[in-house]
Amino acid sequence: MEPSTTTPSAGGSPPGGSGSPAASGIPGRPGPGEEDRRTRIARYVALFAMPFLMVTMMYATYVGTMHSPAPKDMPVAVVGPGQEAERVAAALDALPGGPVEPRLAASADEALGLLEDREVSGVFEIPANGEGAAVIHTASAGGASQASTVQQLLAPVAAENQWQVTTEETAPLPDGDMSGTAVLFAGMGMMLAGYVPLSVAMMGVPFLLTLRRFVPILLGWAAVTSTLIWTILGPVVGAVDGHYPEFLGIGMLTVCAVGMTQLLFTKLAGPLAVLIGMLLWVVLGMPASNLALPVHSMPGFFQWLHGGLPLPAAGEALRSLLYFDNRGIGGYLLPLVFWLVGAFLLSLLKERRSGTLIPAAPPVTDSSTPLPALSGGPMRSFRFRCFAIAAFPLAILIGVVGTMSASMHKPEIRDMPVVVVAADAGQAEQVAEGLRPQLGEMLDLRTGTSVEEARKQIVEQEIVGAYVLPASPGGPAALYTASGAGSSQQMAVQSVFQQIAAGQKIPLETTDIKPLTQDDTMGSNSMYVGMSWIMAGFLIMAVLRGGAPELTRTRHFLVKLAGWAVGISVWLWFLFDVLIGAVNGHALELIGFGALTVFCVSLVTGVFTRTFGLAAIVPVMLVLMLAGVPASGGGLSLYMVPEVFQTLRNVLPLPAAVDTARSLVYFDGHGIGGNLLTIGVWGAAGLALNFVVDLWLARREKKAPGAGAVSGTPDASGAPGGPAAGSGSGEEGAGEFTPGGGREAVPAT
Numbered sequence: 001m002e003p004s005t006t007t008p009s010a011g012g013s014p015p016g017g018s019g020s021p022a023a024s025g026i027p028g029r030p031g032p033g034e035e036d037r038r039t040r041i042a043r044y045v046a047l048f049a050m051p052f053l054m055v056t057m058m059y060a061t062y063v064g065t066m067h068s069p070a071p072k073d074m075p076v077a078v079v080g081p082g083q084e085a086e087r088v089a090a091a092l093d094a095l096p097g098g099p100v101e102p103r104l105a106a107s108a109d110e111a112l113g114l115l116e117d118r119e120v121s122g123v124f125e126i127p128a129n130g131e132g133a134a135v136i137h138t139a140s141a142g143g144a145s146q147a148s149t150v151q152q153l154l155a156p157v158a159a160e161n162q163w164q165v166t167t168e169e170t171a172p173l174p175d176g177d178m179s180g181t182a183v184l185f186a187g188m189g190m191m192l193a194g195y196v197p198l199s200v201a202m203m204g205v206p207f208l209l210t211l212r213r214f215v216p217i218l219l220g221w222a223a224v225t226s227t228l229i230w231t232i233l234g235p236v237v238g239a240v241d242g243h244y245p246e247f248l249g250i251g252m253l254t255v256c257a258v259g260m261t262q263l264l265f266t267k268l269a270g271p272l273a274v275l276i277g278m279l280l281w282v283v284l285g286m287p288a289s290n291l292a293l294p295v296h297s298m299p300g301f302f303q304w305l306h307g308g309l310p311l312p313a314a315g316e317a318l319r320s321l322l323y324f325d326n327r328g329i330g331g332y333l334l335p336l337v338f339w340l341v342g343a344f345l346l347s348l349l350k351e352r353r354s355g356t357l358i359p360a361a362p363p364v365t366d367s368s369t370p371l372p373a374l375s376g377g378p379m380r381s382f383r384f385r386c387f388a389i390a391a392f393p394l395a396i397l398i399g400v401v402g403t404m405s406a407s408m409h410k411p412e413i414r415d416m417p418v419v420v421v422a423a424d425a426g427q428a429e430q431v432a433e434g435l436r437p438q439l440g441e442m443l444d445l446r447t448g449t450s451v452e453e454a455r456k457q458i459v460e461q462e463i464v465g466a467y468v469l470p471a472s473p474g475g476p477a478a479l480y481t482a483s484g485a486g487s488s489q490q491m492a493v494q495s496v497f498q499q500i501a502a503g504q505k506i507p508l509e510t511t512d513i514k515p516l517t518q519d520d521t522m523g524s525n526s527m528y529v530g531m532s533w534i535m536a537g538f539l540i541m542a543v544l545r546g547g548a549p550e551l552t553r554t555r556h557f558l559v560k561l562a563g564w565a566v567g568i569s570v571w572l573w574f575l576f577d578v579l580i581g582a583v584n585g586h587a588l589e590l591i592g593f594g595a596l597t598v599f600c601v602s603l604v605t606g607v608f609t610r611t612f613g614l615a616a617i618v619p620v621m622l623v624l625m626l627a628g629v630p631a632s633g634g635g636l637s638l639y640m641v642p643e644v645f646q647t648l649r650n651v652l653p654l655p656a657a658v659d660t661a662r663s664l665v666y667f668d669g670h671g672i673g674g675n676l677l678t679i680g681v682w683g684a685a686g687l688a689l690n691f692v693v694d695l696w697l698a699r700r701e702k703k704a705p706g707a708g709a710v711s712g713t714p715d716a717s718g719a720p721g722g723p724a725a726g727s728g729s730g731e732e733g734a735g736e737f738t739p740g741g742g743r744e745a746v747p748a749t
Contacts, residue, residue: 047547048564051539053275055568058283059532060575065287066528067582068521069297071099071149075119077111078102080126088126091157099153111137115170117327118142118316121296122150123170126163133164139171141323144180146294171323174241178410179636182239183322184291185409186229187315189401190251191285193225194258194310195277196393198266202273204373204385206361209263211347218259219252221390225397226251232401239409246321250333254314257336261343267350270359285311293522308335374614375546388615395618399626407630411640413492415444417462419454422447422469431469435500442496451480455513458482460670461659464639465493467500476507482514484666487523489637514666519582526665527634529576529583530657533594534624536568537601542617545609552697554606554690561602569594586664593676597657600683607689610697628654634662650674653682 078089089102103120105111111123115137123137136154138147151167158165173180201209208214230247233240240247258281265273287298288305289312295303306312313335320329357363362371370379373388380388420435422428428447436445446463448454454466458480468478479497481490494510501508516523540561544551551557569591576583583590601624608616630641631648632655638646649655656675663671 073101074296134158141171177239183318189229190254191281222252222255257339403626416639484514526661529661533597538605541605565599603686632658
């Protein structure tokens with residue numbers, strides 16, 4: 001459920017992004033012999049290194065930490081009679097692997113106070129006389145996955161002592177945020193608002209990145225973006241109820257802390273700051289956040305980071321505000337204050353010691369010089385650049401927070417296909433008819449008479465489960481499912497039919513015909529594999545658009561894209577299989593399908609980046625990545641998200657990629673043919689449209705006044721990603737945000 005919704009800004013060129021200063025008499029166009037073969041190769045290597053590092057560090061971390069999470073030292077309070085409580089605490093402490101760190105509490109009130117303060121993950125209240133029912137207290141508002149883990153750890157201990165178990169919620173999630181993801185997407189939105197604009201501003205308005213000018217802009221930006229996030233999650237989606245002033249305060253502090261620190265990174269590292277920011281705010285921040293999976297199920301390094309990174313601080317502060325009456329909120333806000341103040345002081349020191357110029361940024365000190373609004377685009381006025389610098393990250397923010405929260409904040413089971421199996425077709429239909437009024441729209445009940453046929457349908461993922469009626473009076477019913485197709489839908493079906501069997505007073509035997517492997521206990525590996533292919537496909541075209549303007553025709557980059565697709569697919573298989581051990585076997589199939597997916601996605605992305613510039617990354621990311629996550633069933637079941645995503649499942653490339661990875665590992669390759677067709681259609685359309693773009697660009701070149709001369713401003717520093725980044729090609733007129741932006745430099749406003 002923790003999709004990777006954190007695509008970095010493509011606004012800044014990677015190292016080596018724009019070539020050398022102009023020396024040919026044509027501003028912005030490299031002169032003859034200016035860039036020799038060795039320099040050009042080095043530039044291309046740097047260009048390909050940028051998406052390689054982004055994809056690698058994101059999915060190495062996500063797959064490495066989340067493919068098989070195991071609780072370690074999860075704090076649990078034990079309350080009950082003295083000796084009995086000590087005995088239970090000792091038993092918990094002796095569990096294999098050390099999943100629990102038990103603490104004795106003097107009273108139930110004290111233990112529940114610790115739970116509300118989130119100092120413990122759960123409370124185990126044992127019977128007063130050693131007999132009767134034990135109570136497991138959880139707080140789903142502190143993490144739905146954490147509450148589930150606590151129950152899984154404590155219930156077996158109660159069973160060993162022959163205690164019945166009841167569960168009580170101390171802090172339940174509200175109806176508008178049943179998945180508990182509102183704080184996750186709010187925190188992610190704040191991270192994006194803090195770090196994405198800097199890489200865009202560095203190339204378009206570098207003179208604004210001085211403390212004197214940047215601080216008031218940052219304050220206003222933080223207020224606007226925090227309000228926007230609250231509006232999306234509150235009035236629009238319905239996941240957050242009220243609390244606007246406090247939400248605004250937390251949001252402004254978070255955005256300012258991240259933005260100020262990103263400014264410091266930009267002053268120190270120039271374009272490479274986007275990698276540093278992505279690593280800290282997103283890649284390391286997500287596993288350390290305790291917002292998707294319990295931080296106590298992450299490696300110890302991330303448990304340490306939980307107390308210091310901005311994403312965990314913002315998320316936990318929002319939890320305190322929304323669900324825990326502000327308990328402990330000050331402690332969570334303190335790290336944000338440290339980041340903000342420390343970054344401000346270091347930025348001030350940097351400006352006083354070495355000036356305000358930023359490495360690899362255009363050496364421009366005022367608004368009079370036209371620069372590209374986004375890397376690789378035409379020269380733009382100051383007013384247009386300001387618009388682009390705000391609009392580009394705002395579009396990403398709205399896409400990520402809006403799409404993900406709207407699709408996942410309130411999972412409800414709808415039309416989940418299940419077969420009722422009986423020896424007699426009439427009996428099966430009779431039982432199904434009796435169940436339909438009880439279940440409403442939750443299940444799409446079908447009937448059958450063959451267990452083997454039902455199992456086959458599960459393997460082919462046509463149905464989610466099969467409920468087999470007892471063969472004889474008093475005998476057990478059977479439920480067949482496949483966790484390999486999705487653990488969330490399997491648990492949902494099991495919960496439904498356990499209640500049905502209890503109501504019918506018959507025992508229920510459950511069988512998982514395609515269980516998850518020990519290397520994929522969350523069932524999330526297929527999602528991350530598919531997402532890594534998609535991200536590798538559209539990122540490469542983003543960096544080539546901004547940093548290799550001489551690649552103007554399809555024939556120029558087709559071979560390079562094919563090489564990239566094969567190379568990154570081999571590397572990702574090696575990373576996931578050999579280094580991490582999360583995806584085992586099927587090497588040739590995964591590499592082949594991965595290469596095809598990367599290649600086809602890059603072709604589709606190229607159509608838009610070559611026509612609309614880097615602004616096209618926003619709609620491409622929205623369609624290919626963000627809409628594809630809920631449509632893939634990789635996190636939540638497809639039958640728990642809005643119905644529109646069931647239609648998109650058969651159309652978008654990400655669901656095809658996720659389903660292929662899942663089918664290879666768990667379902668003997670069933671359905672891969674249809675997935676190949678989906679990816680192939682996208683690739684064929686992309687290839688054909690790229691040739692159309694070739695003709696369009698050639699025609700525009702011939703019709704343009706003074707064809708062959710491109711106005712621009714040379715990068716006096718010779719640094720990559722300078723204002724000449726979009727010149728020297730037949731494609732430099734393709735503007736950002738509006739198609740066909742003009743060639744001429746627009747006078748500054």
